[in-house]
Amino acid sequence: MKRMSRDIRTANRYEVLRRCLDRPAVSRQELAAETGLSSATVGTLVGELLDLGILVTGGFVDSAGGRPRGLVSVDAGHGSLVGVDVAETYVHAERFDLNLRVVARADRELRPGAHEPAHVVAVIADTVRAVLDADTGGPVLGAGVCMPGLVDRQGGISVYAPNWGWHEAVPLRELLAQHLDVPLYLDNPLRASTVAELWFGAARGRDDAVVVNLGTGVGAGLALGGTLHRGVSNSAGEWGHTTLVLDGRPCHCGDRGCVEAYVGAPGIMRNLRELHPGSPLLHPDDQTATIEAIGRAAAEGSAEALDVVRETARYLGPAVADLVNLLNPEVVVLSSWVAAALGGPLVSEVRGVVGRHALAGPFAAAEIVLSPVPTDPVSLGAATFALEGFLGRNGVDATGLRPGPRASIAGGA
Amino acid sequence: MKRMSRDIRTANRYEVLRRCLDRPAVSRQELAAETGLSSATVGTLVGELLDLGILVTGGFVDSAGGRPRGLVSVDAGHGSLVGVDVAETYVHAERFDLNLRVVARADRELRPGAHEPAHVVAVIADTVRAVLDADTGGPVLGAGVCMPGLVDRQGGISVYAPNWGWHEAVPLRELLAQHLDVPLYLDNPLRASTVAELWFGAARGRDDAVVVNLGTGVGAGLALGGTLHRGVSNSAGEWGHTTLVLDGRPCHCGDRGCVEAYVGAPGIMRNLRELHPGSPLLHPDDQTATIEAIGRAAAEGSAEALDVVRETARYLGPAVADLVNLLNPEVVVLSSWVAAALGGPLVSEVRGVVGRHALAGPFAAAEIVLSPVPTDPVSLGAATFALEGFLGRNGVDATGLRPGPRASIAGGA
Missing domain, CATH: 3.30.420.40 (ATPase, nucleotide binding domain)
Known part of the structure; x- marks a missing residue:
């Protein structure tokens, strides 16, 4: 249980710091109201961040009928x-x-x-x-x-x-x-990227979120109970190597039918090759160029590109539905360069397919969005x-119970 | 964050109570040593349980050089x-x-x-x-x-x-x-059944455990970070309706290729029918009798029954490997009546198949066991x-921060 006591203290400290980032000076009272922590806890945590030099004091604000309240802000430099x-x-x-x-x-x-x-x-x-x-x-x-x-x-x-x-x-x-x-x-x-969503993106303030990373490889970052789920040996999230098609396409991991073999960038190139073998969208030795070409063409309404997006969603949809059924998250965030390149057309196709595969209850509870993290x-x-x-x-x-x-x-x- | 503060307090209270169950009287010092909580916290929590009448005081034990230590125990009746x-x-x-x-x-x-x-x-x-x-x-x-x-x-x-x-x-x-x-x-x-494993079974004291329930329906209870993961609308764990074979067997949920269609009791009956159409193990209208017949025959080395167990493990293995890859648990517990009936032969087949499908790291970190809960x-x-x-x-x-x-x-x- 030590681990949990330390975790909660650490999570609270992050929460207070997150609320101070990139905004004008703020009072401890506002921080308490926004985080739901007690004034005493916020006072202690702010004190630690002041001691470390991450926060500085500066300015006061009137409180109705009380003493003026001291403000704190991040010392960015x-x-x-x-x-x-x-x-x-x-x-x-x-x-x-x-x-x-x-x-x-x-x-x-x-x-x-x-x-x-x-x-x-x-x-x-x-x-x-x-x-x-x-x-x-x-x-x-x-x-x-x-x-x-x-x-x-x-x-x-x-x-x-x-x-x-x-x-x-x-x-x-x-x-x-x-x-x-x-x-x-x-x-x-x-x-x-999961922590980035937790601190600054679509998982901020959510209890349970899944960050689906679509790149050369694919994976699902799990933000459960408001914190990153790492698993016992820090490898949780290997959704790319869960089975979508038993005995299906070979995967570079040695298994067959893995999600990654269908929706990672090389898998999407294969989807394109199977549907439109001579497509000008295909840059045989360049994943990035191919995916970006598909994304641009899809945005312009190219039937060939939309075919590939639809075929990719046919695989990605049930794989995302698996996450929705198993984890019952508030939000599924599509992130990384393939998701950014295929953008809106991919998200809307995926939403439709997830709706056909997931159970009604967890589907209704889960938003599916593109990552809003700007950098x-x-x-x-x-x-x-x-x-x-x-x-x-x-x-x-190390005991997690007293500040050192x-x-x-x-x-x- | 309020939610988390309350959760940790509740989790600590359960942990103290769990340590007192079904054992001779115990001192607060022992409880503190076993739970890793501070003496002050244990004192408060024990006080609450005494006030509620769940614990009673009784007896003392000598402490080396100190005052005798008061003991507490559960007032079972x-x-x-x-x-x-x-x-x-x-x-x-x-x-x-x-x-x-x-x-x-x-x-x-x-x-x-x-x-x-x-x-x-x-x-x-x-x-x-x-x-x-x-x-x-x-x-x-x-x-x-x-x-x-x-x-x-x-x-x-x-x-x-x-x-x-x-x-x-x-x-x-x-x-x-x-x-x-x-x-x-x-x-x-x-x-x-997941909470039963957490309190009394194979998940006790583990940070991350998955309880795979095999019955008429199938599901995976998730005990992550030492507590039950419920999801945002209390439906987490619907692993039975994750996709194992895209466009595969129809499932009663309306989708196709769900895990449950292959490893729930009716799915196992279908596995038997496909492998050995006229098998005497098959009781066409009685799932329980069929599964128990397979279990008894497998334990006695029947080739036909072991075929069915192997075929079931061919589907169950990758589906359990998906949980291992995605969640990186310390232990996967096979529970409920189908797991109990098929017992040792199923577990050893499943272990082998999971090893061929899961990534090496998370597989090495995960035990796969039958539920030890005796009732x-x-x-x-x-x-x-x-x-x-x-x-x-x-x-x-309701605020979770003060005892009411x-x-x-x-x-x-």
Whole structure:
């Protein structure tokens, strides 16, 4: 039960901080009203965030008949955070101020086939250094790095990245630490984009949400009871490798009929090839170009493109209905680059198909929407992991029941 | 966040009470050590349970060099609880003492086709009265009634019970209250058996567990983060209606290829019919007799029966692998009467098939076991809901942050 006591304290702290982000100064009373926490709890949590330098006091507001109320706000420039989205073909890094606004960006390519660990590490380090060197923002409190595949976040190890042929564990945090002198937090893009939805997107304030990531690989981030469900070994969400068609298409995981084989970018290319073999939308060696071509053409009403969207929804619909039936969420968020490219036409087709496959009750309870997060949700979520890591190192000790020794940002980073 | 604060308090109270059940008197210090809660928290929670009369003080134990420590234990006879398992073909009620030991049982049949709401209500009421009239146990604190299908537990309404042809909502609690003068808690057997595993079975002390219920219908109860995951409209767990074979066998829910169509009792009968059309194991109009015949024959090594178990595992394996991949649980518990009847042979076949379908990491992290709960897990879980309901009405008020006015058992029941 210790774990739960610590979780609740941590969740409350995030909730208070989230409410302060990117808005004018706010009173403790407003925070209590908005979060439903007691004034005493809000007072304690705000005190911790003030001690850490993340919040500052400033200004007063009249209260009807009472003492003027002191206001607090985020000290955006007092520190900064880095979020890194390592994908199959690129590395994208963003630096954020403490309001989680982007202050610098950098991108590097990962050439197809160039996936030896030492090379990948060098490219990541180079991308991060580019945003660290940017002459903007406060001291860097940490960097979150999201890697495809299975990740051991405690150990900072990439356990399994099949799309790169990494079948052996790679001690990524240790390798990166040889290049970078900031606290590093390793995790998976699926969990990052889910946290981004929880903090800033369609899952904000919802108890139960599922974030369906559609990219080269696919997965479903689970935000249950208002927090990220990681599972016992941090691999929850492998919806891409649940069975949709028993004994169906082969999947690169070794099994057959997996959801990913039908609705990941290569699966969608196969759907296109099967329906319209000579289609000009098909760029045989370029997933991104093909998916974007389908998306543009579908938006313009191309029958061929809409065929592919419909065929993809024929598979995606029952797979999303499975999530709705099993988890009974308030909202299903379609996220990542394939969802963004296929956009409105995909969402409306999927809604229809889910309605035919899901049970009436859970279907009626579940919204299905495109991610409203305006920037890259993976780097935003990765930066949030770095912020959570910083807060975790400063303020809640291992017993989870008493605040431990605190550090200022200068001391803690 | 209020919801979470209340949840944690409630979860801690259950945890303390669970540790006291069915054991000799225990000290607050032992409870604190076993639960990981602070002494102050344990002291408060034990105080509440003493005020309610559920615990009593008695005896002391020496502590090395300190004051003797006071002991507490459950006052088993101070009240009792009723749990009712309403299934497609029968109603089974059990009365429990406060140690959750069975003190009386009653059974009634529900004839096939006799499923009008008024008749079902009369049979349930008659079964409950039989255990209420038993001259044993303390005053009844409440009765939990578990109904197949979708249940609105707040409203006490059976929303949808397709196996009975109940497509309209039935206000079951209201109808039952005309016959029974005890607090009634309506829920679903899937959630009851999951709570039984959490309190007394294979999910006890585990963070993430899935309870796979195999009966006429099938479902997966989700115990995530140590508590029951209900979803936004209390329907989470409808794994029976997730898609295993796109466009496959028709399911009574109206969709095709659902897990239930292959591994529910009627689906297993169909597996038998397809493999061995004239098998003597088949009792055409009797699911229970057929499944039990398969189970007995499989245990004796019958090739025909083992064929059916293997074919069922060929479908059940990938469907369980989907749960392992998606949720990354510590344990998957196979429960309910079909799992009990097919027993060891089914579990060992399923383990093998799951290993071929699940990803290596989550498979390695997940045990797959038969339910160890020795009595009917649904009536046990239903009684637990009644206990939770009693505790909820006495001790934690609607804000969830302060203990409300307390009642003794006599006053509260």
